[in-house]
Amino acid sequence: MLEIKNLHVKLEEEDKQILKGVDLTVEAGKVHAIMGPNGSGKSTLSYVLSGRDGYEVTDGSATLLGEDLLDMEVEDRAAAGLFLAFQYPVEIPGVGNMTFLRTAVNAQRKARGEEEMSSAEFLKVIRARAKDLKIDAEMLKRPVNVGFSGGEKKRNEILQMAMLEPKMCILDETDSGLDVDAMKLVADGVNALRDEGRGFLVITHYQRLLDHIKPDVVHIMANGRIIKTGGPELALEVEQNGYADILEEVA
Amino acid sequence: MALPQAKQDATEARITALSLPEGGWADPARRDALARVRAMGLPNARDEYWKFTRPDTLVAAEAPAAATMDSGEAPLFDSRDRLKLVFVDGVFSPEESDDLSLEGVTIDRLAEAKDIHWAKDLYGVLEARGQSPVARPLAALNTAFASDGLLIHVTGKPSKPISLIYRHVSDRSDAILHHVVKVDPGAEATILENGPAAARFNKCMEVDVAEGACLHHIRAQGRDHERRAATHIFARLEKESVFKSFTLTVNGAMTRNEVVVEFTGDDAVAHVAGACMGDGDFHHDDTVFVTHDAVNCESRQVFKKVLRNGATGVFQGKILVKPDAQKTDGYQISQSLLLDGDSQFLAKPELEIYADDVACSHGSTSGAIDEDGLFYLRARGVPRGTAEDLLTIAFIAEAVQEVEDESLQEDLVERVAGWLARRRD
Numbered sequence: 001m002l003e004i005k006n007l008h009v010k011l012e013e014e015d016k017q018i019l020k021g022v023d024l025t026v027e028a029g030k031v032h033a034i035m036g037p038n039g040s041g042k043s044t045l046s047y048v049l050s051g052r053d054g055y056e057v058t059d060g061s062a063t064l065l066g067e068d069l070l071d072m073e074v075e076d077r078a079a080a081g082l083f084l085a086f087q088y089p090v091e092i093p094g095v096g097n098m099t100f101l102r103t104a105v106n107a108q109r110k111a112r113g114e115e116e117m118s119s120a121e122f123l124k125v126i127r128a129r130a131k132d133l134k135i136d137a138e139m140l141k142r143p144v145n146v147g148f149s150g151g152e153k154k155r156n157e158i159l160q161m162a163m164l165e166p167k168m169c170i171l172d173e174t175d176s177g178l179d180v181d182a183m184k185l186v187a188d189g190v191n192a193l194r195d196e197g198r199g200f201l202v203i204t205h206y207q208r209l210l211d212h213i214k215p216d217v218v219h220i221m222a223n224g225r226i227i228k229t230g231g232p233e234l235a236l237e238v239e240q241n242g243y244a245d246i247l248e249e250v251a
Numbered sequence: 252m253a254l255p256q257a258k259q260d261a262t263e264a265r266i267t268a269l270s271l272p273e274g275g276w277a278d279p280a281r282r283d284a285l286a287r288v289r290a291m292g293l294p295n296a297r298d299e300y301w302k303f304t305r306p307d308t309l310v311a312a313e314a315p316a317a318a319t320m321d322s323g324e325a326p327l328f329d330s331r332d333r334l335k336l337v338f339v340d341g342v343f344s345p346e347e348s349d350d351l352s353l354e355g356v357t358i359d360r361l362a363e364a365k366d367i368h369w370a371k372d373l374y375g376v377l378e379a380r381g382q383s384p385v386a387r388p389l390a391a392l393n394t395a396f397a398s399d400g401l402l403i404h405v406t407g408k409p410s411k412p413i414s415l416i417y418r419h420v421s422d423r424s425d426a427i428l429h430h431v432v433k434v435d436p437g438a439e440a441t442i443l444e445n446g447p448a449a450a451r452f453n454k455c456m457e458v459d460v461a462e463g464a465c466l467h468h469i470r471a472q473g474r475d476h477e478r479r480a481a482t483h484i485f486a487r488l489e490k491e492s493v494f495k496s497f498t499l500t501v502n503g504a505m506t507r508n509e510v511v512v513e514f515t516g517d518d519a520v521a522h523v524a525g526a527c528m529g530d531g532d533f534h535h536d537d538t539v540f541v542t543h544d545a546v547n548c549e550s551r552q553v554f555k556k557v558l559r560n561g562a563t564g565v566f567q568g569k570i571l572v573k574p575d576a577q578k579t580d581g582y583q584i585s586q587s588l589l590l591d592g593d594s595q596f597l598a599k600p601e602l603e604i605y606a607d608d609v610a611c612s613h614g615s616t617s618g619a620i621d622e623d624g625l626f627y628l629r630a631r632g633v634p635r636g637t638a639e640d641l642l643t644i645a646f647i648a649e650a651v652q653e654v655e656d657e658s659l660q661e662d663l664v665e666r667v668a669g670w671l672a673r674r675r676d
Contacts (some may be wrong), residue, residue, distance in 0.1 A: 050628075050630050051630070051638060052626055053622070053626070073629070073633065073635070074626065074629035074635075075629045075630075075632050075633060075634045075638075077630075078629070078630055078631055078632035084630055086627070086630075088628075089627070090623045090624055090627035091624075092621075092624045092627065092628070092641075092642070092645060093645060093648075094642075094644070094648035095641050095642070095644075095645045095647025099462055099641075100628070100631070100633075101631075103373065103637065103641065104628070104631035104632050104633050105631055105632075107633050107637060108631075108632035108633060111632065111634075121520045138565050143645075144627075159597070164632065165632065238540070
């Protein structure tokens with residue numbers, strides 16, 4: 001599904017190397033988690049994969065289903081099946097949530113040469129998906145993320161994911177700013193989307209999200225590299241001992 | 252004080268090129284207006300009030316040519332049930348218009364109105380009141396020389412909007428139109444205006460909104476590239492009345508829209524809003540002057556300008572609160588979205604307040620498109636162009652939302668979306 005090889009990334013504006021050779025393969029149907037201390041490069045990885053400005057790839061590659069991601073426009077990556085659930089979802093005053101989602105769904109369909117969704121069909125689907133995530137009709141009408149609470153914003157991300165049905169989902173610290181109930185709701189939304197044909201990369205600081213979204217593989221990232229890979233037990237080890245032991249172990 | 256010779260010459264040159272319509276109740280008003288024009292002189296580049304907008308093409312004896320434009324799209328408001336009143340190059344066309352009768356309103360042509368007419372108390376009267384403290388010579392010129400226009404007397408609540416439709420046919424047309432709108436106590440109406448009017452267009456609309464009355468005015472200018480227009484609205488609001496005016500402007504080599512609002516009765520509401528989209532050789536100026544001379548009135552000015560490829564947007568907005576106008580609620584915002592580094596927005600927001608118990612605020616901003624918003628939309632698969640359009644429409648939304656009727660809002664937004672989409676194709 002997602003294949004990252006020897007990825008080196010620096011900031012465009014300053015001479016600062018953030019990723020120093022990341023190797024990572026996420027298979028279809030699997031959930032991979034990346035954990036790591038602040039500043040290890042986790043969020044940068046998600047931004048580079050989704051195509052945000054400000055980063056320069058100096059070496060390595062990243063492909064989605066064999067296609068070179070790094071060579072594609074942001075919107076083309078999305079149409080190819082990549083989805084990033086933002087750590088900080090952006091507020092867009094003046095653009096209704098519903099309009100936004102329908103534009104996005106149909107733009108992706110059009111880009112893939114599929115038929116666009118009719119208004120009636122779209123409404124039916126979004127109502128059902130919104131209900132699962134306890135998103136009410138009022139929230140769908142409001143401008144994108146404007147005045148949403150932290151929990152509402154994250155649920156809105158998952159709603160977008162559910163509507164867009166991507167192949168590869170990256171969740172960037174989706175648990176940040178969530179209380180236990182909100183996290184459970186978001187995790188349930190993600191779990192409902194787990195599927196043979198879909199890959200997940202869950203980026204998080206804490207093990208607690210992984211209690212709800214059970215990963216198949218856990219990676220520890222530090223200083224721009226993946227330094228250790230293991231099963232779910234690796235997350236528990238971090239939870240108990242912090243990152244210090246692991247960092248020492250590989251040093 | 253004598254006018255500078257150059258100004259006097261330019262003013263006379265323009266006056267000489269025109270002929271004063273003769274006969275009827277409006278004669279004294281026209282002669283008074285002509286005297287005002289001569290005393291004030293037509294504007295030139297040295298006038299403070301024309302600091303950001305060059306008046307020369309609006310003042311010149313002969314109108315610069317402007318090619319007509321077939322946009323290939325259905326005229327705005329086309330599918331709507333309305334009373335259609337059509338002007339071709341500034342001349343009313345009875346053949347293309349609906350019958351002038353509609354319950355709740357009486358409508359006469361300025362060119363045909365009989366000797367004794369209610370409009371006598373308003374024609375040139377509100378314009379003259381609006382000449383102080385700032386001179387508006389092009390409006391006085393209009394009062395003197397307008398040969399056509401509509402006198403609209405709203406006596407009830409007409410079942411459909413009164414729709415003024417302009418058609419531009421001749422490259423050289425130089426139209427001067429003067430409308431008078433009187434809304435009786437408790438009456439309510441909607442006036443729509445759209446369509447390219449002429450190569451050069453000088454339009455004046457005097458609006459008198461009586462106690463408890465309400466007038467909605469929604470106007471669309473454009474998308475003719477080469478037109479030049481100077482328009483004035485003079486609105487007087489009596490007790491508990493409401494006046495809401497919105498203008499959408501797209502393109503145009505030179506557009507100056509002045510709106511002058513005067514509150515004379517307590518507890519009245521006036522909203523003046525505008526959205527403009529300028530591309531390239533575009534100059535658009537919104538000049539607004541709101542005078543609060545009554546207690547507990549609310550005024551809002553909301554202006555949004557989207558500019559690219561060297562387009563220029565101007566906003567001059569003033570709120571004047573007189574000593575007895577306590578409890579005034581005044582709000583003014585002007586914002587521009589600059590889509591490139593070549594375009595400019597010039598804003599002169601002013602508050603002048605002599606009462607001590609008022610709430611007035613104003614703000615003005617210029618900015619580029621929100622990159623975070625753009626990335627977010629693109630990351631969901633919305634192509635860059637469509638994402639920019641969405642953000643552009645979002646930017647003007649606050650102004651469009653000043654239109655009370657949501658179906659009219661939709662018409663306007665749909666039109667803008669269509670323009671934006673075709674621009675990219």
